[in-house]
Amino acid sequence: MAQQTILQKLEILADAAKYDASCASSGTAKKNSLGSSKGIGSTEGMGICHAYAPDGRCISLLKLLLTNHCIFDCHYCVNRKSSNTPRARFTPQEVVDLTLNFYRRNYIEGLFLSSGIIKTSNHTMEQMVEVARILREEHDFRGYIHLKTIPEADPQLVHQAGLYADRVSINVELPTDSGLTRLAPDKDARQIEGAMKGVKSSIVEATDARKRFKHAPRFAPAGQSTQMIVGADAATDADIVGKASRLYDGYSLRRVYYSAFSPIPDASAVLPLKRPPLIREHRLYQSDWLMRFYGYKAGEVMQATGADGNLPLDIDPKLAWALKFRGEFPLDVNRAPKDRLLRVPGLGVKAVNQILVARRYKTLRLEDVGKLTVSIAKVRPFICTPDWRPTQLTDRADLRALLAPKEEQLELFAA
Amino acid sequence: MTAMANDLTQGAYYSIEMPAPDDFAFWREQARRLVQCGVPPDKVAWVEPGGSGDLFSQSQLGGGGANLPDPPQNASQPRASKRFLQLAGNAALHSDPDRFALLYRLLWRLQSQPRTLDDKTDADVRKLLDLDKAVRRDSHKMHAFVRFRLIEDDMPREAAVQDEVEHYVAWFEPDHHILRANAGFFMRRFANMKWSILTPRGTLHWDGETMHEGPPAERSDAPEGDPVEDLWRSYYANIFNPARLKVGAMMSEMPKKYWKNLPEASLIPELIAGAQSRESTMVAAGALEFEERPQTLPAIDQAIHGCAKCPIGQLENRAVMGEGPDQAENFSGLMIVGEQPGDQEDLGGRPFIGPAGQLLDVHLQKAGIDRATAYVTNAVKHFKYVQRGKRRIHQSPGAKEIDTCRWWLEAEREVVKPKLVLAMGASAARSMLGRTVSITRARGEAVTLDDGSELWITAHPSYLLRLDGDARMKQAALFDADLAAVAERLRELANA
Ligand code: SF4
Numbered sequence: 001m002a003q004q005t006i007l008q009k010l011e012i013l014a015d016a017a018k019y020d021a022s023c024a025s026s027g028t029a030k031k032n033s034l035g036s037s038k039g040i041g042s043t044e045g046m047g048i049c050h051a052y053a054p055d056g057r058c059i060s061l062l063k064l065l066l067t068n069h070c071i072f073d074c075h076y077c078v079n080r081k082s083s084n085t086p087r088a089r090f091t092p093q094e095v096v097d098l099t100l101n102f103y104r105r106n107y108i109e110g111l112f113l114s115s116g117i118i119k120t121s122n123h124t125m126e127q128m129v130e131v132a133r134i135l136r137e138e139h140d141f142r143g144y145i146h147l148k149t150i151p152e153a154d155p156q157l158v159h160q161a162g163l164y165a166d167r168v169s170i171n172v173e174l175p176t177d178s179g180l181t182r183l184a185p186d187k188d189a190r191q192i193e194g195a196m197k198g199v200k201s202s203i204v205e206a207t208d209a210r211k212r213f214k215h216a217p218r219f220a221p222a223g224q225s226t227q228m229i230v231g232a233d234a235a236t237d238a239d240i241v242g243k244a245s246r247l248y249d250g251y252s253l254r255r256v257y258y259s260a261f262s263p264i265p266d267a268s269a270v271l272p273l274k275r276p277p278l279i280r281e282h283r284l285y286q287s288d289w290l291m292r293f294y295g296y297k298a299g300e301v302m303q304a305t306g307a308d309g310n311l312p313l314d315i316d317p318k319l320a321w322a323l324k325f326r327g328e329f330p331l332d333v334n335r336a337p338k339d340r341l342l343r344v345p346g347l348g349v350k351a352v353n354q355i356l357v358a359r360r361y362k363t364l365r366l367e368d369v370g371k372l373t374v375s376i377a378k379v380r381p382f383i384c385t386p387d388w389r390p391t392q393l394t395d396r397a398d399l400r401a402l403l404a405p406k407e408e409q410l411e412l413f414a415a
Numbered sequence: 416m417t418a419m420a421n422d423l424t425q426g427a428y429y430s431i432e433m434p435a436p437d438d439f440a441f442w443r444e445q446a447r448r449l450v451q452c453g454v455p456p457d458k459v460a461w462v463e464p465g466g467s468g469d470l471f472s473q474s475q476l477g478g479g480g481a482n483l484p485d486p487p488q489n490a491s492q493p494r495a496s497k498r499f500l501q502l503a504g505n506a507a508l509h510s511d512p513d514r515f516a517l518l519y520r521l522l523w524r525l526q527s528q529p530r531t532l533d534d535k536t537d538a539d540v541r542k543l544l545d546l547d548k549a550v551r552r553d554s555h556k557m558h559a560f561v562r563f564r565l566i567e568d569d570m571p572r573e574a575a576v577q578d579e580v581e582h583y584v585a586w587f588e589p590d591h592h593i594l595r596a597n598a599g600f601f602m603r604r605f606a607n608m609k610w611s612i613l614t615p616r617g618t619l620h621w622d623g624e625t626m627h628e629g630p631p632a633e634r635s636d637a638p639e640g641d642p643v644e645d646l647w648r649s650y651y652a653n654i655f656n657p658a659r660l661k662v663g664a665m666m667s668e669m670p671k672k673y674w675k676n677l678p679e680a681s682l683i684p685e686l687i688a689g690a691q692s693r694e695s696t697m698v699a700a701g702a703l704e705f706e707e708r709p710q711t712l713p714a715i716d717q718a719i720h721g722c723a724k725c726p727i728g729q730l731e732n733r734a735v736m737g738e739g740p741d742q743a744e745n746f747s748g749l750m751i752v753g754e755q756p757g758d759q760e761d762l763g764g765r766p767f768i769g770p771a772g773q774l775l776d777v778h779l780q781k782a783g784i785d786r787a788t789a790y791v792t793n794a795v796k797h798f799k800y801v802q803r804g805k806r807r808i809h810q811s812p813g814a815k816e817i818d819t820c821r822w823w824l825e826a827e828r829e830v831v832k833p834k835l836v837l838a839m840g841a842s843a844a845r846s847m848l849g850r851t852v853s854i855t856r857a858r859g860e861a862v863t864l865d866d867g868s869e870l871w872i873t874a875h876p877s878y879l880l881r882l883d884g885d886a887r888m889k890q891a892a893l894f895d896a897d898l899a900a901v902a903e904r905l906r907e908l909a910n911a
Contacts, residue, residue, distance in 0.1 A: 006646065007645065007646060007649055010646055010649055010650055010653070011649055011653050014649070014650045014653035014654045015653040015654075017654060018653065018654050018655065018656045019656065032603035032604065032606065033603065033604065033605070033606035033607060034602060034603050034606045035606070036606065036607070037607070038607055039606065039607060040604075040605065040606070040607060040608065041604060042600075042603045042604040044600070044603075048555070048558050048559045049559060049668065050559050050560070051559075051651060051669065051677065051679055052664070052665040052668045052669040053651065053654060053655035053656075053665065053686075054655055054660055054661070054662055054665050054683060054686050054687050054690065055655050055656050055657070055659040055660055055661055055665075056659070056661030056662070056663070056664025056665050057655075057656075057659075057661075057664075058668070059651070059654065062650065063654055073814065073849075073850060073851075075818070075849060081814070082813070082814040082815040082818060083815070084815070098646065101643050101646070102643070102646075102647060102650075104563065104565075104583060104605070104608060105562060105563045105564070105565070105583070105641065105643060105647070106561050106562060106563050106585070106604075106605075107562065107647050178865060182849060182865060183849065185848060185849045185850030186850060234865075260659075278659060278661075354535075357533070361533075371535070371536065
């Protein structure tokens with residue numbers, strides 16, 4: 001085969017990376033290159049989206065596969081061994097050059113590197129670590145690096161990855177063990193979680209060490225994350241939310257990303273008939289927010305699911321929960337504690353904070369609440385103020401229909 | 416406040432000329448003195464450099480305001496919260512010509528009503544927040560959308576500099592006076608690079624050590640093109656997943672007004688236009704439409720005859736459907752899966768009627784399994800072979816072909832609902848498990864499948880046909896042992 005050019009490799013290996021949901025470059029330690037003799041790059045806490053793709057996703061990192069050759073045969077994956085997809089392979093130096101060339105032109109915040117498994121898991125992991133090493137040590141690169149580690153690789157190598165990277169991720173791939181056995185037969189759920197556990201303890205150790213010694217090495221300051229594919233197997237939203245919450249608790253994950261299963265070229269017949277609607281992915285992210293910022297327990301989010309174990313698609317999970325627990329409402333805006341107010345559909349964290357500040361000075365009326373929210377119509381059935389009491393509304397059987405967005409709006413998201 | 420307003424300043428108008436549109440420090444100094452002298456907001460005009468001043472100071476003062484008197488000795492420092500200074504510092508960068516007047520009005524009000532900022536319904540406060548937000552957004556977009564291009568540097572240089580330094584130049588059009596305020600961001604990020612950012616409001620030049628400011632530039636002062644842009648555009652086009660088109664989300668974050676200076680943006684229209692066809696190619700490339708799976712055995716039978724999802728179906732052959740008891744009560748719950756039809760099965764249109772099938776019958780009988788009570792089928796529905804003269808030589812299906820044809824086997828399983836599946840040979844095992852297993856290691860033990868049924872794995876009878884002597888005896892014994900175990904398990908399941 002004729003030698004591939006960098007451009008040809010980039011086409012193949014960026015294309016192969018497009019199914020990965022995570023791309024964020026936030027939450028790492030601040031660093032910059034002022035005062036260094038040759039360094040380049042900075043991170044200032046918040047990541048920057050340098051472009052947006054027509055799929056609405058932010059492009060912040062150069063997201064690439066080192067190679068899409070793979071000795072594994074996961075059915076949902078376009079790079080699986082038995083797929084006919086065109087293959088390519090970068091050398092570590094080529095990835096470094098691309099990253100620096102893009103970084104210097106301010107196209108990106110850094111690199112997000114993952115890889116198919118070539119030869120052995122260790123060999124692959126070594127190559128990925130080498131990319132990070134060249135960037136950090138030879139070029140004193142101070143931008144963001146996210147490495148997707150290979151769970152089957154030697155923990156020592158995963159540890160090294162964390163010493164160079166801002167974030168490491170280990171994909172759980174599928175929410176249930178049975179799904180994993182069926183669709184990713186070469187992968188092992190215990191091994192994946194074992195690797196996460198290893199990363200967690202390295203993070204904890206490094207943070208402890210830094211409290212005592214200023215110069216202790218940093219380990220993945222932006223923490224670890226994971227990704228689950230949604231809709232490739234029969235797992236319900238309740239399964240997914242449950243899994244995510246166990247992962248958050250067990251391995252102190254920064255983020256769990258959900259990726260709605262996309263049709264892939266050369267798909268395997270084991271995959272489902274239809275791709276799931278993107279709105280399902282959106283609902284899962286909303287439920288993630290409820291847990292991370294609104295104080296919902298995983299069990300409560302699960303209560304919002306329907307008989308089939310899935311979150312409703314036509315309304316958001318917070319409204320779904322409130323409709324199921326109407327007895328909790330209406331809440332008195334002028335007296336209810338913060339954690340209860342956060343449960344009111346249509347009131348975000350910001351609005352709740354503003355309410356708390358405002359009610360120190362005055363008694364809020366419905367109109368005042370209206371100024372702080374996007375849609376008072378959505379909030380109204382669940383609150384009361386001195387001039388407003390929604391008793392009849394909350395009992396109405398058609399409340400859901402009243403509050404659910406109209407059909408046409410839904411179509412925008414529908415797959 | 417009014418106590419400070421002495422006779423000297425009473426009634427006078429002041430016109431303050433700003434040295435630069437973004438000089439917040441200057442505004443702050445003047446505003447402090449004005450407050451100390453008790454000059455109310457309606458007596459001050461703030462004039463931007465190059466601005467024509469404002470009407471009333473011109474008409475009433477005949478150009479140029481009164482000189483600002485010195486504040487009284489005992490004047491106290493004006494009060495302003497940190498939060499106000501932060502907001503004001505940022506809002507001062509807005510291009511709204513009234514911004515300095517607004518800031519002064521708010522500062523003035525803060526002296527008697529320190530809580531003014533808490534009232535979000537106040538028009539001045541709202542305006543301040545809006546200006547701040549617009550400036551922050553503009554800064555953010557500058558961090559994101561500045562695109563450097565590499566040029567060969569031919570600027571005159573002092574002696575003893577290395578002959579070739581890479582120089583990166585960007586053209587950007589900010590909406591507000593944010594250039595200088597954001598110099599630090601680019602310095603910290605590109606500390607060891609030599610770069611310039613050119614804008615219609617001014618220019619920044621960093622040589623790796625010091626920052627120079629320059630006069631406004633024009634689009635034509637900036638370089639065109641950079642070979643790396645082709646790579647970037649290719650990245651942009653490929654990282655986008657056409658199955659998830661969400662143009663609205665993209666447009667709200669990357670409004671069209673920025674597109675002309677983003678090298679990748681020229682691709683957007685064609686990417687959007689091509690997304691649908693790209694998605695269907697993605698799906699079709701696997702030759703697997705997401706169609707409904709047939710729900711009855713006759714419907715599956717019909718469908719596999721038209722199937723060409725894998726190359727085997729394109730050979731000269733015909734699909735062979737599984738077969739089993741036509742009455743539910745005769746069904747023992749056993750499904751036997753072989754590899755694929757052979758020459759005779761292809762001709763006869765029925766599974767397991769050739770030599771391997773006959774051998775299987777012998778062994779089944781020995782184990783006490785009545786084939787008539789089992790559903791017998793194959794992992795792959797068409798015969799794969801190579802033509803040698805008149806003979807068609809059997810070829811094992813590839814992993815991909817097995818995975819593809821699994822579609823039909825699963826359909827059969829859904830209808831037949833076996834309690835126990837006996838997979839014979841590596842192809843059948845792969846079809847059931849989705850991965851290649853070693854028969855030697857997998858045989859003799861049940862695997863529980865998704866639907867709760869059991870999978871048993873054994874060798875394919877055609878394997879026995881290829882052996883002779885001792886080896887054959889040994890393998891036949893193993894095969895018998897596997898079948899006996901299955902027969903035993905079937906009896907248990909029947910009684911359970
Ligand atoms: S072998 Fe199976 S997948 Fe291939 S064409 Fe035949 S029925 Fe279709």
